[in-house]
Amino acid sequence: MAVRVPSMELHRPPPSVSGVRGKSCLQKPFLVQAKRLEGLEKANPRSRGKQSLEQVKKRAPLIRGTVSPPLPVPGHITQPPYVGKKDAPEIASEIQMHDKVSIVHMKAACELAARVLEYAGTLVKPSVTTDEIDKAVHKMIIDAGAYPSPLGYGGFPKSVCTSVNECICHGIPDSRELQDGDIINIDVTVYLNGYHGDTSKTFLCGEVDEASKRLVKVTEECMLRAISACKHGTSLKKIGRRISEHAERHGFGVVDRFVGHGVGRIFHSEPMIYHQRNNMPGQMVEGQTFTIEPALSMGSIDCDMWDDGWTAVTTDGSLAAQFEHTILITKTGAEILTKC
Template sequence: MESMVSFITGRPSRRTSIVQKNIVIVSRKLSGLEEAMRIRRSRELQSSGKARKRPPLRRGKVSGPLPVPEHILRPPYVGTRLLPEISSEHQIHDEEGIDRMKAAGELAARVLDFAGTLVRPSVTTDEIDKAVHKMIVDAGAYPSPLGYGGFPKSVCTSVNECMCHGIPDSRQLQDGDIINIDVTVYLNGYHGDTSKTFLCGNVDEPTKRLVKVTEECLHRAISICKDGVSFKKIGKKISELAERHGFSVVERFVGHGVGKSY
């Protein structure tokens, strides 16, 4: 769709002259569905109100790392402060490796579901860490974050504005908080990794919408995952949906992973 727009510009001088410029503006015509989504999004923003102001997140006291029974297999980075290098080589898994990876992922999912039941006002993230640690080691697995580059805890708990990889501490969860719990386990030589953001008590509507859109981005990204799809295409799906709803994506390579590497 093209439209012709005329602009009149004038500059003071002894002889006032008026210059007319014709500028062609090319715009893309929105489909009916896109226009409906834009209108709906505009109405949601108007009705959602303002997010509740909360004090900035303050670090609590971090307790020492919890012990892991000696018989449990540890990842190779445990006992050093060296971070494993990110390998550019593809991980090729045989049938046994895939089965082990599935088992690790299933355990991580069960632990995450359990951790979510603990989220409520007055509970500390340190208490969540202890409960997660016990469930993982009772299953014969190692909590992957523990000892990674000196990380002192068995789970990552990221509250409110903490983007990711938050360290559990003595701070109590407050009514209206959101908390991302990131669980990774090391079972039979394979990591299983999963995370989810939980609502604590009465959370305001704009914050609920942030969590909802983020989860939608996850499922949109999963829907295109298959052999041969590049990471950038997965990331593009996430960015497009997030930006359509007025959010931005943190442009840093972060995360954990599955398989033999962490």
């Protein structure tokens, strides 16, 4: 899940408020607000090619289904400290560092998250509801003795995020059935033995058109290219440069309102990981863990927020895809902890 920095301003004007799609995502949780003068740079428009509308299968706009009540968690499972509180906690300022013992715990949480995500992906089929995916994910997590981290975070009502088609992130599982040709991002985070493991992937549902497949493929490539640039002493801004270069080369935009984050004992902490070109300070340090989770769009990189306070969709209804890994910085590179 991405995070917000409420004390900063966006580098460009906010999108207009839409009564149909809900409020601007500037007013809701989990978005990045960047410094106007010294933070983020606008995407390079020179290499942004428009996706041919003829290549993209026509889809009806995303509609919300019925959201069932949150699922219960057995009392013996340790819950993170934010559960039961109305508001999401502030982003922790500490950099989460790990020794040999805590790395073992991080690897266990991330390994479980990866297995849960892969299992969730096998459920993606036409006529399956995202609520059914949520129930299956919930059961697998609690059966492993872990807690589904999204459940109760700032009031989020479900155990996993399911973001379909134009939904950029934080989609709430509901009764809507997946359709042939949909794409869906499933975002899984587990809390195991006091540590969070966070990962997501965009899956194809049934027969998906080539343009959508290309969006999904390039988004994953962007994430992996960014990870390959990571090691001790490297500037954090190199992540955004790697992602932007590859996305623009293929004609896609990088959504700049959502960021990766430090993760470990705390769900969301510094450093903020910007996925587009930026001049933000900071270097990677051996032993720290954070997520890289770029979201790419076929069209607008602006988003609107539904009035559920969570579902962020592209303003023009264009498809979006996202991938996420939790990584551990080492002296010579980065270890993907959520690799299945």
